[in-house]
Amino acid sequence: MVKIFIDPGHGGMDSGAVGNGLYEKNVTLQIARRINEILLNEYSGVTTRLSRTGDQTVSLSQRTNAANAWGADFYLSVHINSGGGTGYEDFIYPGSGTPTTTYQTNIHQEVMKLVDFVDRGRKQANFHVLRVSNMPALLTENGFIDSSSDAAKLKQTDFIDRIARGHVNGLVRSFNLQKKLSGGGAYRLKTGTFANETHQRIAAERLRSFSGWIVHEVSDNGLRLLTGSFRTRAHAEIAKRRVVNEFGWVVHIVEDN
Numbered sequence: 001m002v003k004i005f006i007d008p009g010h011g012g013m014d015s016g017a018v019g020n021g022l023y024e025k026n027v028t029l030q031i032a033r034r035i036n037e038i039l040l041n042e043y044s045g046v047t048t049r050l051s052r053t054g055d056q057t058v059s060l061s062q063r064t065n066a067a068n069a070w071g072a073d074f075y076l077s078v079h080i081n082s083g084g085g086t087g088y089e090d091f092i093y094p095g096s097g098t099p100t101t102t103y104q105t106n107i108h109q110e111v112m113k114l115v116d117f118v119d120r121g122r123k124q125a126n127f128h129v130l131r132v133s134n135m136p137a138l139l140t141e142n143g144f145i146d147s148s149s150d151a152a153k154l155k156q157t158d159f160i161d162r163i164a165r166g167h168v169n170g171l172v173r174s175f176n177l178q179k180k181l182s183g184g185g186a187y188r189l190k191t192g193t194f195a196n197e198t199h200q201r202i203a204a205e206r207l208r209s210f211s212g213w214i215v216h217e218v219s220d221n222g223l224r225l226l227t228g229s230f231r232t233r234a235h236a237e238i239a240k241r242r243v244v245n246e247f248g249w250v251v252h253i254v255e256d257n
């Protein structure tokens, strides 16, 4: 399990920067929650913790203590800039080597692909959360709250979503996270074996067009198909009956862990 500590900047009594009707603490929480949601819904092998999940006051030491005690693999701090500029930049602790520099490059590039912010570059700064965290750490500054054009973007849910997805795509590249099969359900279908890879491939194509599910061709004590993602065993049973009726294969329900 890759452990990602997500730190929405500020909160509670500390509103962070304020401008154009926005509070930094609220925007950072929106972005952080969305990063968390995408990671947990769409990727396997990853677990997360947030420094705060609501509008609480949390000190910088409390944040880094929580990440260090948990033994996070990565510390991701999300902020909004202010002070008369525009665009996106991110920071690592001065003099950090790999893999921190690689993670910064990955996240920087992936965020810039999805948002139309000015690119202010990859930077270094002696910030508490970068200095005191025991693991590779990055602090992102996602636009300027006192820029009317940046703030207008930050007011759009779709734009927040793209910022979050950029961060996630950078984490995916950094930690080689794998997509869940689909939907995030716990139950899947596994077919009986096929005689050879050609039969397996043809069967996979038939099952895809029949069901619309993502179908994986797996080798597991014989050539099989692994597919579907169902929240309950009852849903999996219904799907299994449809597949058996249509194709006459042996189908097992398997449970994800």
Ligand SMILES: [Zn+2]
Pocket (backbone or CB within 6 Å): 009, 010, 016, 017, 024, 079, 080
């Ligand atoms: Zn901040």
